[in-house]
Amino acid sequence: MWSGQPCPEEGHPPPFKGVPVPWKSVGPCKSHGESPGGRMETSVGEEAQGEEGPAATQLDVSRLRSSSMEIREKGSEFLKEELLKAQKELKLKDEECERLSKVREQLEQELEELTASLFEEAHKMVREANMKQAASEKQLKEARGKIDMLQAEVTALKTLVITSTPASPNRELHPQLLSPTKTGPRKGHFRHKSTSSALCPAMCPAAGHTLTLDTEGKEVDTTLFAEFQAWRESPTLDKTSPFLERVYREDVGPCLDFTTQELSALVRAAVEDNTLTIEPVASQTLPTVKVAAVKCGSTSTCALSGLTRACHHRIRLGDSKSHYYISPSSRARITAVCNFFTYIRYIQQGLVRQDAEPMFWEITRLRKEMSLAKLGFFPQEA
Secondary structure, three states, X not given: OOOOOOOOOOOOOXXXXXXXXXXXXXOOOOOOOOOHHHHHHHHHHHHHHHHHHHHHHHHHHHHHHXXXXXXXXXXXXXXXHHHHHHHHHHHHHHHHHHHHHHHHHHHHHHHHHHHHHHHHHHHHHHHHHHHHHHHHHHHHHHHHHHHHHHHXXXXXXXXXXXXXXXXXXXXXXXXXXXXXXXHOOOOOOOOEEOOOOOOOOOOOOOOOOOOOOOOOOOOOOHHHHHHHHHHHHOOOOOOOOHHHHHHHHHHHHHHOOOOOHHHHHHHHHHHHHOOEEEEEOOOOOOOOOEEOOEEOOEOOXXXXXXXXXXXXXXXXXXXXXXXEEEOHHHHHHHHHHHHHHHHHHHHHOOOOOOOHXXXXXXXXXXXXXXXXXXXXXXOOOO
């Protein structure tokens, strides 16, 4: 670099100027024979060398400058390319981060919803379990109460079974069966409902006048016994079973077939539903009652047969307040059928602890009573 010289413009070589040459004093020539021309050539050569040296130096500087400019431009382009690459990568990273952030937010939302639904379902299950437990405890309490009540009823029924049967009722347990002379004067009406909870209904024969058993020989009918055994395996009051269908056809139907057909149908339905009530009538005469255009009769007319007879009993169907006076013959027919139904209800409820053959003979005896009552045989009241 030349000090004190102005910088040339880039791309143009510096102008050539006169180069100052230092002046040297020449001493005396050693050789007096040297000519003046020789001294002149020597001065010109030195001057030419002095002019070529600064020009070459400035050319080298210009080349260096152009090389540095090219390097600088290439470096700048490389840095720009790297910067663009970095910006693109950064942009991709930002987009990836944004996508992952959205995925994370979505997963967090789904997790919150799932957690909320699980908690809600758990609370619902706990609530339902508590409700079921409360209902089960209530049912258990009710069932225990029913069991206690049924056990008390079974105990009472067993006591009645021991002391009373349809054929030989216990008069102490059934005071309505006593005659008016033994029970004293009556101010009202004693009544007895033919329900299965009461072992012996009021249709049993009077004391001292039960039908005597014959001493004739007897033999089991195999067909009837087979039908009874089939029914005994699964006892029911369904009339479609062969055993009960035969009894209805041969005994129950004819025994309850009275002259008054409409009232006979009502009586039969009440006996089957176990809602028939027979009440003894006081000695005084009661007025005649009419219900639904059917004459209920009076103490001197039977409502079922229509015959003029002394009626010491009257019947009531279900919860109806109407009464129908019946004769002793009609009462015997109704009581015979009620005795049969009472006994088969005992079998159905498991209260009869006997073998099949004794049970079959008891049913046969009850069927015999229905047949005799249908034919007009009945015990005389005391």
